[in-house]
Every structure is written in C-alpha cells, then in structure tokens.
Amino acid sequence: MIDERQLTKALEQLSASYELPENGRQAILDAAGESVGPPRTRGWARPPRLLLVAAAVVAVLGVAAALPTGGGQDNAATRALPAMDTADEAGVADVQVVGGQSQLQPQNQAQASAGGSLKPTSEGAAASAVGGGASPESGARVVKSADVQVEVGKGEFEPALDRLSALAVGRGGFVAQTDTSEGRSAATGRVTLRVPAAEFEAVVGEVRRLGKVLSASSRGQDVTAQYQDIEARLRGLRASRDQILTVLAKANTVGDILAVQERLNSVQVQIEQLQGQQKVLDDQTTFGTVAVHLAEPGARLDRAPERDGLAGAWDDARRGFVGGLEAIVRGSGTALILVLSLAAVAFATRGVWLMVGRRWI
Amino acid sequence: MHDLDEWLEQAYAPAFRTACLILRNPADAEEAVQEAFLRAWRFRSAMPPDDGLRPWLYRVLVNTCWSKLRKERPRRLAGAEVGWHAMEALPAREPSPEAVATTGDVARLVGEVLAELPEHLRVTLVLRYWSGLSEREIAIAIRRRPGTVKSRLHEARRRLAADPRLGALVDEAAEGGA
Numbered sequence: 090m091i092d093e094r095q096l097t098k099a100l101e102q103l104s105a106s107y108e109l110p111e112n113g114r115q116a117i118l119d120a121a122g123e124s125v126g127p128p129r130t131r132g133w134a135r136p137p138r139l140l141l142v143a144a145a146v147v148a149v150l151g152v153a154a155a156l157p158t159g160g161g162q163d164n165a166a167t168r169a170l171p172a173m174d175t176a177d178e179a180g181v182a183d184v185q186v187v188g189g190q191s192q193l194q195p196q197n198q199a200q201a202s203a204g205g206s207l208k209p210t211s212e213g214a215a216a217s218a219v220g221g222g223a224s225p226e227s228g229a230r231v232v233k234s235a236d237v238q239v240e241v242g243k244g245e246f247e248p249a250l251d252r253l254s255a256l257a258v259g260r261g262g263f264v265a266q267t268d269t270s271e272g273r274s275a276a277t278g279r280v281t282l283r284v285p286a287a288e289f290e291a292v293v294g295e296v297r298r299l300g301k302v303l304s305a306s307s308r309g310q311d312v313t314a315q316y317q318d319i320e321a322r323l324r325g326l327r328a329s330r331d332q333i334l335t336v337l338a339k340a341n342t343v344g345d346i347l348a349v350q351e352r353l354n355s356v357q358v359q360i361e362q363l364q365g366q367q368k369v370l371d372d373q374t375t376f377g378t379v380a381v382h383l384a385e386p387g388a389r390l391d392r393a394p395e396r397d398g399l400a401g402a403w404d405d406a407r408r409g410f411v412g413g414l415e416a417i418v419r420g421s422g423t424a425l426i427l428v429l430s431l432a433a434v435a436f437a438t439r440g441v442w443l444m445v446g447r448r449w450i
Numbered sequence: 451m452h453d454l455d456e457w458l459e460q461a462y463a464p465a466f467r468t469a470c471l472i473l474r475n476p477a478d479a480e481e482a483v484q485e486a487f488l489r490a491w492r493f494r495s496a497m498p499p500d501d502g503l504r505p506w507l508y509r510v511l512v513n514t515c516w517s518k519l520r521k522e523r524p525r526r527l528a529g530a531e532v533g534w535h536a537m538e539a540l541p542a543r544e545p546s547p548e549a550v551a552t553t554g555d556v557a558r559l560v561g562e563v564l565a566e567l568p569e570h571l572r573v574t575l576v577l578r579y580w581s582g583l584s585e586r587e588i589a590i591a592i593r594r595r596p597g598t599v600k601s602r603l604h605e606a607r608r609r610l611a612a613d614p615r616l617g618a619l620v621d622e623a624a625e626g627g628a
Contacts, residue, residue: 091611093579095556100580102557103564104467110480113466114458117487121454325488329481336477352477 116332120325142437146430230316230370233289233377235307238384241300246276246385249299253280253381256295260288262376275388282379289377296381303384316370323363330356454491461504462487464581465511471576472515474565482518486511505587512573512591519569556616563613571606578603 110116241249250269257264262284269278284292297305333356337349418425465486469479490497490510498506564572570592577583577591578599585603589596610616 091607091616093607096560096607096610097579099557099560100471100576103561104471104580106557107467107470107476107479109463109466110476113480113483114455114462117458117462117484118455120484120488121491321488321492325484329484332480 110332112332116328120321120328122324142433142440146433149429149433150426228313228317229311230313230374231286232310232312232370232373233286233307234380235289235293235305235377236380236382237293237296237305238303238382239296239300240303240384240386243275243385245300246278246383249383250278250280252299253282253296253383256292257282257284260292261285262288262292265378275385277382277384277388280381280383282381283376284379286375286377289379292377292379296379299381299383312370312374316367316374319363319367319370323360323367326356326360326363330360454487457491458487461507465507468508468576468581469511469515471564471580472512472569472573473518478518478522482514483511486514489514505583505590508577508581508583508587508591509593512577515573516569559615560610563610563616567606567609571602571609574599574602575606575610 239249250267254264262282264280265283266281267278268280269276282292293305293307330353333349333353337346337353340346340349462483466479466483469482469486470476473479473482486507490507497503564575567575573592574588577588578585583591585596585599588599592599594602
C-alpha cells in the first residue's frame with residue numbers, strides 16, 4: 090500500500106504548482122457586493138424534513154377541507170378579492186362580458202389587431218405603469234393575476250367592452266386580448282387587461298362594478314427570491330466575463346484565442362439567457378393581468394367562445410380531460426386524501442431513515 | 451463568519467488548490483471556487499459554527515466541482531479537450547517555471563495517476579490527503595457515509611500503489627527512507 094506521508098507530500102508539491110489567480114478573491118468580493126442581499130436560509134439551517142412533510146400533509150388536508158362543495162360563487166368572489174388588497178405589486182385582470190359584438194373598439198388611438206392587442210399610447214401612461222411595478226422601497230416583486238366573471242344587462246355588452254378598454258388605457262395599461270361571440274340570444278366575451286401593478290386593485294374594483302359578479306379569484310406569486318437569484322448570478326457571470334476578456338487580451342496564438350473565445354461565448358450565452366428571464370419577470374411584475382369574462386343574461390359563461398376546426402376540437406378535448414380529472418377527484422373523495430397522506434408519511438419515514446442512516450448533521 | 455474578506459483570506463487558497471487537484475484545470479477551478487464562495491455566502495445564515503464550517507464549505511465546493519465535471523464531460527468525450535489544454539497553456543494560467551522546477555518527480559507522477567482516477571475516488575483522496583479533512587468531515591462534504599469514505603480511500607490508495615509508475619517510486623522512497 091502506498092505511503093500516506095509520501096502521498097501527502099506529493100500532493101502538497103503538486104498543489105503548490107498552481108498559482109493563485111491574481112484577482113480571484115477580489116472577483117468574489119465584487120460579485121458578492123451589495124447584490125447578494127440578505128442571507129438566505131437553506132442547507133443545515135433548514136427545518137427537518139419531517140416537519141416539512143408534516144406541514145405539507147396539514148396543507149393538503151386544509152385545502153381539501155376548504156374546497157367548496159358547490160354553489161356559492163358569489164361568496165367565493167367576495168373571499169378572493171380582499172386577498173388582492175394585501176398584494177402590492179403588479180396584477181392581471183381578465184373580464185368576460187356576455188352580449189353582442191365581436192369587435193372591441195378602443196376609445197383611444199391604440200391599435201386593435203385581430204388578436205385584440207392594445208398598447209398604451211401615452212408615454213405618460215407607460216411611465217406610470219413602470220412606476221407602479223415592483224416597489225423599490227420594499228424590493229418585493231409579485232406577479233398578480235385575477236379572473237372575474239361579470240354578468241351585464243341585456244344590451245349592455247358593447248358598452249361594457251368599451252368601458253373595459255377605457256379603463257385599461259386610463260389606468261396606464263392596455264388590452265392584451267379580446268375574444269367575443271354572439272350567441273342566439275346573448276353575447277359573451279373575454280377580455281384580458283394588462284394594468285400597472287399599482288392600479289391592479291383599483292381596476293379589479295372597477296371591473297366588479299360593471300355588473301353582477303358571478304365569480305372572482307386572484308393570485309399573487311412572490312418572485313422576489315427568484316429575481317434576486319438571477320441578479321446575483323448575472324453579477325457573477327459578468328465578473329467571469331471580464332476576467333475571460335483579460336485572459337483573451339493576453340492570448341497570443343490562434344489556439345489560445347479560440348479556446349478562450351469558446352469559454353467567452355458560453356458565459357455570454359448564459360448571461361443573455363438570464364437577462365431574458367429577468368426581462369420576463371420585469372414585465373410580469375410591472376403589469377398585472379386581469380381576465381374579464383362578460384356575459385349577457387342567458388349566456389354560458391363557463392365556456393370560451395366557440396371555435397371551429399382543430400382549435401375547437403382541442404378545446405373539446407381539453408375540457409373533456411379536465412372534466413374527467415374533476416370527476417375522478419370528486420369520486421375518490423377522502424380516499425384520495427388518505428392515499429396522499431400515506432404517501433407523505435412514507436416519504437417522511439424514508440427521509441428520517443436517510444438522515445439517521447447517513448448520520449447527516 | 452461575518453466578514454467575507456476575512457473568510458477568503460483564510461479559505462480561498464486551500465479551496466482553490468483543492469479544486470485544482472479535483473478538476474485538473476486552474477480556469478475551471480477558479481470559476482468553481484468563485485461560485486462556491488458566492489453560493490455559501492448567500493446562504494451564510496445556514497453556516498454551521500466553528501468546526502462545522504470547513505466541511506460545509508467543502509461540501510459546497512465539491513458540489514460546484516461535480517457540476518463542472520458533469521458539464522465538461524461531454525466536451526472531453528467529443529475530443530474538445532485540446533482547447534482546454536490550450537487554456538491551461540496560457541501564460542497567466544500555467545504553473546510558473548519555478549514551480550515546475552521544484553515539483554518533484556513523485557509529485558508529477560502522482561498528478562498523472564490522480565488524473566486517471568475515477569472522479570469519486572479523486573475527490574475523496576484529495577479531500578483527505580491534501581485538504582486534510584477527517585473521514586467524518588469528508589462524509590459530510592460528499593454526502594456519503596463514513597464507511598463509504600473509508601472504502602473509497604482504501605480503493606484509491608490501492609490503485610495508486612498498483613500503478614507501476616507510482617508503485618516503483620514509492621518503493622524507492624521507502625528504501626531511501628530506510
């Protein structure tokens with residue numbers, strides 16, 4: 090067997106042949122900087138897995154218990170909307186109107202394409218929209234969205250569409266999409282509004298005043314940690330890119346230049362990917378989405394406007410699939426919850442065994 | 451640990467050289483160490499106190515090294531390692547002439563054999579005989595049981611001893627020592 094002292098000595102000599110990078114420590118300090126932000130907890134400080142699993146089981150049971158047993162759509166709406174008041178960032182609202190025409194005519198000069206996309210025409214409105222995004226004071230970034238179903242009076246469908254368009258533009262937002270259809274006796278439509286985060290709650294409130302609210306729901310997804318993580322990774326990659334550029338400047342041969350260039354390209358691609366993700370998050374947190382379903386009395390609100398051909402077939406298939414899943418969940422009742430709970434307990438047991446067995450600290 | 455600069459002062463050099471021995475590429479090692487320190491600092495609230503800090507850092511470092519090795523493996527298999535050799539040959543990256551001159555034959559041969567070891571054995575060997583971690587600390591760093599660490603160390607030493615290049619040199623050293 091090999092002599093351990095000789096091995097240690099040889100490794101010391103070998104490691105000493107690697108020169109420390111000139112700016113290695115400084116690059117880390119620069120990348121860490123102020124952007125790393127407050128320390129995050131993970132790893133050894135995380136709570137025991139058993140506790141997490143127990144919390145998950147309680148959450149599953151809680152959600153199951155809180156599931157509505159049918160009816161009471163108005164109550165669901167009144168429960169969901171106050172929750173939006175606590176969110177302070179961007180939002181999305183979607184409003185459906187049942188009633189007449191298939192064209193949405195904006196009251197300003199914004200363009201209404203076949204897809205129904207309207208952008209804010211005033212720079213001031215756009216600026217206010219950005220200003221209403223993630224609040225710089227708190228640094229929190231929340232993606233907001235809401236879904237509201239409203240029934241309007243007979244013959245009020247078209248005016249309601251106009252009011253929605255005016256509402257979005259007036260609040261610094263725009264109409265992202267419009268789909269309307271005219272049934273035999275009643276019209277329905279779906280309008281998707283993108284509104285500045287700061288105006289989100291106000292817009293939803295205005296939408297609710299369009300008519301009788303049949304249902305409403307809202308969501309707020311906190312993406313602050315994700316955003317900060319992207320920022321930190323970007324900072325690290327930019328520091329690496331700067332170092333690679335320094336190395337590139339010292340390269341003399343074609344082989345060296347190609348090798349460094351390859352590494353540079355790889356880092357640049359990663360930077361661009363992260364910048365893309367950051368841009369998407371910026372947009373999602375700056376503007377909320379409000380989906381409004383409008384319907385005149387007698388129209389079916391639970392279905393999107395009918396479409397023909399493959400699109401219609403796809404809609405039918407999707408509805409059938411979702412309906413089937415719902416039937417399975419409904420039919421399984423407590424059995425499904427029991428199975429989920431048992432699975433969670435089994436998972437927790439395995440986690441404990443791994444922790445004890447591997448003597449993790 | 452509340453001061454990143456102070457922490458780097460203490461731990462950067464050994465971490466960098468550990469990564470060099472694992473990755474066999476100073477450029478990759480520099481990136482891995484940077485990523486490891488940034489990641490560790492971001493989660494500094496989870497740092498264990500006192501004796502736990504060192505294996506914790508090495509756990510993060512080993513993870514980043516694994517990521518590098520996984521990422522570079524297809525490239526090596528595709529025969530692109532020539533480019534990486536060129537990277538190593540850059541003036542700012544290669545060992546200094548003084549260092550090359552002072553690196554003994556045993557050390558260079560150990561380096562060659564080390565590079566041919568499977569990654570899991572190389573990591574364990576480096577952590578034990580260069581970084582000086584105990585078997586229990588290595589177990590924490592590589593997320594395996596101490597028994598597994600012991601087994602890997604035994605296997606790594608056996609392979610080193612079985613290599614004719616190294617076996618003969620070690621024998622000569624032993625004879626010389628006697």
